[in-house]
Amino acid sequence: MLNYKFDWAIVTSGKYYEWLVSGLQVTIKISVVSIALSFLLGLIIAMMRMSTIRPIRWFAHGYLEFFRNTPLLVQIFFWYFGSYKVLPAVVNDWLVRQDFEFAAAVIALTIYTSAFIAEDIRSGVRSIPKEQMEAARSSGFSYVRSMQYIILPQAVRLTIPPLINQFLNLMKNSSLAMTIGVMELTYQARQVESYTFKGFEAFTAATLVYLALSFIITGLVTLYNKKVLQPLKGH
Amino acid sequence: MGGLDFSVVWENLSYFFIGRYPKGPVGGVALTLYLAAVSLLFSFIGGLFLGLLSVSRHKTIRWGTEGVIQAIRGMPLLMVIFWMYFLMPAIAKRPLPEAWTVITALTLFTSSYMSQIVRAGIEGIPKGQMEAAISTGLSHGQAMIHIILPQALRNMIPSFVNQFVSMIKDTSLAFIVGVSELTHVATQMNNRTMLYPTEIFIFVAVIYFIMCFAFTELSRWLERHLAYRKSI
Numbered sequence: 001m002l003n004y005k006f007d008w009a010i011v012t013s014g015k016y017y018e019w020l021v022s023g024l025q026v027t028i029k030i031s032v033v034s035i036a037l038s039f040l041l042g043l044i045i046a047m048m049r050m051s052t053i054r055p056i057r058w059f060a061h062g063y064l065e066f067f068r069n070t071p072l073l074v075q076i077f078f079w080y081f082g083s084y085k086v087l088p089a090v091v092n093d094w095l096v097r098q099d100f101e102f103a104a105a106v107i108a109l110t111i112y113t114s115a116f117i118a119e120d121i122r123s124g125v126r127s128i129p130k131e132q133m134e135a136a137r138s139s140g141f142s143y144v145r146s147m148q149y150i151i152l153p154q155a156v157r158l159t160i161p162p163l164i165n166q167f168l169n170l171m172k173n174s175s176l177a178m179t180i181g182v183m184e185l186t187y188q189a190r191q192v193e194s195y196t197f198k199g200f201e202a203f204t205a206a207t208l209v210y211l212a213l214s215f216i217i218t219g220l221v222t223l224y225n226k227k228v229l230q231p232l233k234g235h
Numbered sequence: 236m237g238g239l240d241f242s243v244v245w246e247n248l249s250y251f252f253i254g255r256y257p258k259g260p261v262g263g264v265a266l267t268l269y270l271a272a273v274s275l276l277f278s279f280i281g282g283l284f285l286g287l288l289s290v291s292r293h294k295t296i297r298w299g300t301e302g303v304i305q306a307i308r309g310m311p312l313l314m315v316i317f318w319m320y321f322l323m324p325a326i327a328k329r330p331l332p333e334a335w336t337v338i339t340a341l342t343l344f345t346s347s348y349m350s351q352i353v354r355a356g357i358e359g360i361p362k363g364q365m366e367a368a369i370s371t372g373l374s375h376g377q378a379m380i381h382i383i384l385p386q387a388l389r390n391m392i393p394s395f396v397n398q399f400v401s402m403i404k405d406t407s408l409a410f411i412v413g414v415s416e417l418t419h420v421a422t423q424m425n426n427r428t429m430l431y432p433t434e435i436f437i438f439v440a441v442i443y444f445i446m447c448f449a450f451t452e453l454s455r456w457l458e459r460h461l462a463y464r465k466s467i
Contacts, residue, residue, distance in 0.1 A: 004325075066440075066444055068451075069443070070447070071404040071407035074421070074436060074439055077436050078432075081432035081433075082436045083433070086433060172311040172312070175313040176313060186311065199321045203317055203321065206314065207310055210310050210311060211309045211310065213309075215309065
């Protein structure tokens, strides 16, 4: 340890630097694609969870409990290795024509994260007073339209900080995609380590990048609370 | 589940649950629970320690602790595991068992999350309690140990149980450094048989679900129960 010669140049320029940069790009890409999809899916599941029709509500409840209480890694392996037996042939054909590792990781991350987002949205909706819905219904809006125009716009505003936190978790969780060969940041750090035996430099670089990303995302939450939510509470 | 053949699971059931034990080392579900329980115990101590430091009256200690906690929370767990995997043998100057690499990484990672629970718990106790304790002649430290912590810890129990659920899920990452817990057993079984990935991973997911869901429900029950008791 004490005799270890640090060689930072290895990660600040040249081929290995490019590997890490491309890893960062994949991490960002997978996180952005998955958070967008998770938000849509989470919104749908949250609506189903609050539905007045019992089987729909039960299905959403089961979905939430199952995917929240199963390790993400196992879900990734399921979609990557095992999904072909349960998906229709058309979907399988389409998936293998894509970048399959990337697609499997996106599916797993999306489903996992959507379960957490759905709960965040639901608690956002529940914090809107019941009278808002009653007022909307009595002024002639249907249930769906009241949700769409009255409840959700307010709830989403409250849900944004937990959503940004989910994005942070998602970004960190995307490191698990390396296990199925998605060449994201952790994968590339590992690659640099095995090509150069400079593990400390490679992992330090990757760690600093992750910390910078986390710092930016946490900063966004603080900024949002200060600039958007605080002034609203004042009224 | 038409077309799925779960016989591969039934034929190897004991391998999934206890690994090669008694002919070899313990693995599977038993090792998963062992890793989670040991790491949770250490994380409890670590979390308590970091949590107390983060409410310290000294600004430098508070900020230093906060920095460490934020740094660990900003990293993926996988990264923490890799760090331990490289650092620990280098520091100890000899190879260490991978299980301990994972336990150390999980402890570091979870301690930083637990410290937030501890801090929230301590800050949730009304300020008057500390003032009353100090005015009866206790020192700040004594008041913390005898008055504040016992009350705070009790309110934290449901969060600790929740953390155990995350811990069980997180132990699956031990697979990466070759510790033969449940996920590792599943991937090995999948590599060996090749034909039944769907069945194997569905089964493993269900096993994890049963373990985690049981503790999630326990945490909800505790939350209701403790809240009820508190109101008397």
